[in-house]
Amino acid sequence: MKEFFLILFFSKTILLTPDPISLHGRLELVPDKPIKAITSGASIQIDVSSLINKDEKEGILAFRKRLLAMFPPKTISAKLLGEDAEVVLQYDGGYSFNKDSVWLGLYVESGIPTDIEFKRVVIESSIKLNRVKILWKNYKH
Numbered sequence: 001m002k003e004f005f006l007i008l009f010f011s012k013t014i015l016l017t018p019d020p021i022s023l024h025g026r027l028e029l030v031p032d033k034p035i036k037a038i039t040s041g042a043s044i045q046i047d048v049s050s051l052i053n054k055d056e057k058e059g060i061l062a063f064r065k066r067l068l069a070m071f072p073p074k075t076i077s078a079k080l081l082g083e084d085a086e087v088v089l090q091y092d093g094g095y096s097f098n099k100d101s102v103w104l105g106l107y108v109e110s111g112i113p114t115d116i117e118f119k120r121v122v123i124e125s126s127i128k129l130n131r132v133k134i135l136w137k138n139y140k141h
Helices: 002-010 060-070
Strands: 013-015 021-029 043-047 076-082 086-097 102-107 118-137
Touching: 043 086, 060 086, 076 102
Parallel strands: none
Antiparallel strands: 013 118, 021 118, 043 102, 043 118, 076 086, 076 118, 086 102
C-alpha cells in the first residue's frame, strides 16, 4: 500500500535531454536537481522513436526482431552517480512502445536503491543513436 501512495503522489518522468541528442560513446548529464528512485524498478528510458516505429500491419514478433537487430542487448549502459554511490543500469533488450513512441529501457537487475540522490548520469552506447531523448522514470509498478 505504501508503494501505491508513493507512485500516486511522487512518481514522475524527468526529461534529462530536453532536445534530441546524438549519442555514440560516452555522455555525461547533470540534472538540474538530483534524481531519486521512489521504487527499486526505476529506470533510464531512451526514446528511439525517431529511429524506429511499429507499423500497424507489423506483428509484435516481427517488430521485436527488427528492434533487436537495430538495438542489440548490452550495447547501451548508464551509471547513476551519487555522493558515495554508483549504480549501473543495462539495456538488455527491454522496450516499450505505443502507436507513436518506442523506448528502450535500462534497468538494474537487483533494483535501484531508493535512499540515494544521484547527481550525475553517464550514458554509454556502442551503437550510434541519432535524435534520441533520454528520460529518468523514478518508479515501476
